[in-house]
Amino acid sequence: MSDRFVVQSLDEIRFWSRIMKEHSFFLRLGFRCEDTQLINEANHFYRVFEGIEQRSHSFQGDVDPTTIQQFNIEVHSAVSHIWVFKRRILDLILTCRLPGQNNFPLLVDHTSREANYFRNRLVELNQGKLEPLQDAIIDENVFFLRIMADHAKFIGHLLDPSERKLVEQAREFSHDFDELLYQAKELDFMRPQSQTAPLLTQMLDQNKVSVKSLRDFKQTARDLIEQCKIKSIIHPLLADHVFREAERFLEIIDMFEAALNKKS
Numbered sequence: 001m002s003d004r005f006v007v008q009s010l011d012e013i014r015f016w017s018r019i020m021k022e023h024s025f026f027l028r029l030g031f032r033c034e035d036t037q038l039i040n041e042a043n044h045f046y047r048v049f050e051g052i053e054q055r056s057h058s059f060q061g062d063v064d065p066t067t068i069q070q071f072n073i074e075v076h077s078a079v080s081h082i083w084v085f086k087r088r089i090l091d092l093i094l095t096c097r098l099p100g101q102n103n104f105p106l107l108v109d110h111t112s113r114e115a116n117y118f119r120n121r122l123v124e125l126n127q128g129k130l131e132p133l134q135d136a137i138i139d140e141n142v143f144f145l146r147i148m149a150d151h152a153k154f155i156g157h158l159l160d161p162s163e164r165k166l167v168e169q170a171r172e173f174s175h176d177f178d179e180l181l182y183q184a185k186e187l188d189f190m191r192p193q194s195q196t197a198p199l200l201t202q203m204l205d206q207n208k209v210s211v212k213s214l215r216d217f218k219q220t221a222r223d224l225i226e227q228c229k230i231k232s233i234i235h236p237l238l239a240d241h242v243f244r245e246a247e248r249f250l251e252i253i254d255m256f257e258a259a260l261n262k263k264s
């Protein structure tokens, strides 16, 4: 348990607890007004993750690692609970027990995958055993490419159909990321023989180009939504949320590139 453990834990918690807080908000927006129980539960999770986020910012770098280890366990438990909540909502939607609610099933599933990712990161951090670099590169790319492909699909479906040009752009991104995801999965299936530095570097280079352009598209969409210049049912916070997740993916790609360069 070291300073690195503290820094990494706080970084993950600061980023993902805000994301979990916002998921609670988005889910709540999509419920019907008569679903007061679900609305209350979503509000409860909003407060839980708001509290976690605030506490994560109150710790300084010199905090005792055992305090952070305990904090990670607490956060892990909260994330497990919101994961169960999201899967329950997905079940209600897929069995047609919430007719007329406004969250896409894929969006609910997507937010539960992000919760699961966060939960796994906390376990890894507390166990102090990170995946070997070659495995982490493929796993993180498969995870984030799918997240990016989903985002493009959500944007395409939440824009007003009359925003023809933007809808078309979103569809192109969706296709591009589906292809990249397939490529990453093919490297995954060819493990361990596929885990050579040149192949991994090439995958990172290729993904980076597409993530940068999706990130810019999201940023533009966010600004246009904020300025009320386009027609959509996208909440400005959702536009910013998916933008931040693309930025996160770019940071992870940069980190992997640096690690691969250091190795060679």
Ligand SMILES: [Fe+2]
Binding pocket: 019, 023, 111, 114, 241, 245
């Ligand atoms: Fe998210």
Ligand SMILES: [Fe+2]
Binding pocket: 110, 114, 147, 151, 242, 245
């Ligand atoms: Fe997302």
